[in-house]
Amino acid sequence: MVFPLRLRHELLGIMLCHIIIHVAGATFATKEAQCPSDATPANYTTILQREAIDYERSSKFRNKIDELHGKRYVDWEGGRIGEVVYGLRALIRPGKTASILDLGCASGLITLWAQGFASSLGSNAEVWGVELVPGWVSAAKSFANGRATFIQGDLTAINLKRTFDVVFMSDSYEHIPAYRYEALWKVLATHTHEGSKILIHSPLPSVQLRFAKHKAGGQQYFENVVSKRDLAACGKQNGFKLYQYNTHAGLGVYFSAFFVKNNSGHIRRIQDFGENVRVGKRER
Numbered sequence: 001m002v003f004p005l006r007l008r009h010e011l012l013g014i015m016l017c018h019i020i021i022h023v024a025g026a027t028f029a030t031k032e033a034q035c036p037s038d039a040t041p042a043n044y045t046t047i048l049q050r051e052a053i054d055y056e057r058s059s060k061f062r063n064k065i066d067e068l069h070g071k072r073y074v075d076w077e078g079g080r081i082g083e084v085v086y087g088l089r090a091l092i093r094p095g096k097t098a099s100i101l102d103l104g105c106a107s108g109l110i111t112l113w114a115q116g117f118a119s120s121l122g123s124n125a126e127v128w129g130v131e132l133v134p135g136w137v138s139a140a141k142s143f144a145n146g147r148a149t150f151i152q153g154d155l156t157a158i159n160l161k162r163t164f165d166v167v168f169m170s171d172s173y174e175h176i177p178a179y180r181y182e183a184l185w186k187v188l189a190t191h192t193h194e195g196s197k198i199l200i201h202s203p204l205p206s207v208q209l210r211f212a213k214h215k216a217g218g219q220q221y222f223e224n225v226v227s228k229r230d231l232a233a234c235g236k237q238n239g240f241k242l243y244q245y246n247t248h249a250g251l252g253v254y255f256s257a258f259f260v261k262n263n264s265g266h267i268r269r270i271q272d273f274g275e276n277v278r279v280g281k282r283e284r
Contacts, residue, residue: 035234038179048132048154056135064107065139074109080201080254081110084170087199087256088114090270091166094121101164101191103155104172105129108140108148114168115148125165130158156183163192168199171254174208174226181230185238189261198240198259202226207253228257235259243267 041047055061066072076085088110092100097118102111111129118125127148131137137152144150151158156176167188176184188198208225232242240259244267247255260267 032236033229033233035181035185035237036178036230037182040179040183044177044180052133055133061133061135064109064136068107068109068112068139068143076113080171083254083256084110084168084199084201085113087201087258087270088166088168089117090268091168091197091199091258092118092121092123092125094123097121097123097165098125099162099164099166100125100127101160101167102127102129103167103169103187104175105131105136105140105150105170106133106172107136108144108150110168110170111140111148111150112144114166128160128164130155130160156180156187158187160191163190164196166197166199167192168201170201171203173200173202174224176224178224181234185234185240188240189238192261194262196261198235198261200226200231200257200259201254202257203253204247204255226255228255231257241267244269246270 063072067074075081091097092114100111100114100118102108102114105111108129108131111127115125115127118127129137129140129148129150130153131140131150132152132154134152137150140148140150151160155172173184192198203226205225205227208223228242228245235242239262241261241263242257242259244258245255246258258270
């Protein structure tokens with residue numbers, strides 16, 4: 001079919017507009033996400049100290065110490081803790097895992113579980129925990145009786161002068177202010193080596209948004225929405241690859257993100273992640 005000259009010009013113009021829009025859209029879509037890097041406010045240290053003091057006055061503080069001493073029920077196979085434990089079971093390998101770091105370890109409950117699990121595999125792994133709240137660190141040290149090393153400090157500013165095979169953050173990442181993400185990932189990079197694995201377990205964005213809206217009792221100063229996109233960007237900028245991201249279909253509250261550092265080889269994925277964690281009590 002032959003179109004009149006004027007109509008051909010109009011059609012050509014429309015086609016060019018579509019091409020421009022498509023190219024611009026593709027450029028926008030492929031633009032890589034960047035790890036948040038806003039300036040840290042001058043009163044950050046003061047806020048952090050105040051949060052630690054306030055948290056020691058909360059019911060959560062006492063609850064976690066009671067869990068440590070067996071005075072409060074802990075579901076190791078289901079729910080929040082079950083997801084973390086299942087992920088760690090896959091990362092802690094006999095003959096390969098000699099060191100483990102728990103960032104944001106609270107009272108050290110899961111830290112000491114990791115130490116015990118590594119020991120059951122025949123590994124005399126060195127296990128460390130870092131926590132902001134002094135009371136939790138004191139409780140963990142007293143209960144551990146030398147089985148693990150516990151340090152009090154800001155998760156985004158520590159320097160333990162060593163690296164670890166496995167690093168995990170169990171429901172602590174969402175309490176890091178976004179303007180400290182860059183600093184946190186520098187800490188993660190400093191304390192890992194090639195092939196190190198990282199597990200970050202945190203509430204899903206929809207849960208954090210709902211939680212912030214209702215401002216449930218005991219809410220901490222920093223309650224951030226943790227997106228997969230930002231996680232992947234922060235990891236990539238610091239030499240980590242996000243190789244697996246899981247949510248539990250039944251629980252529907254948390255995600256587990258798995259990273260590996262500077263490793264281009266075969267990554268052993270965790271099979272049947274969701275199916276092997278029983279739905280437990282939905283806790284916050």
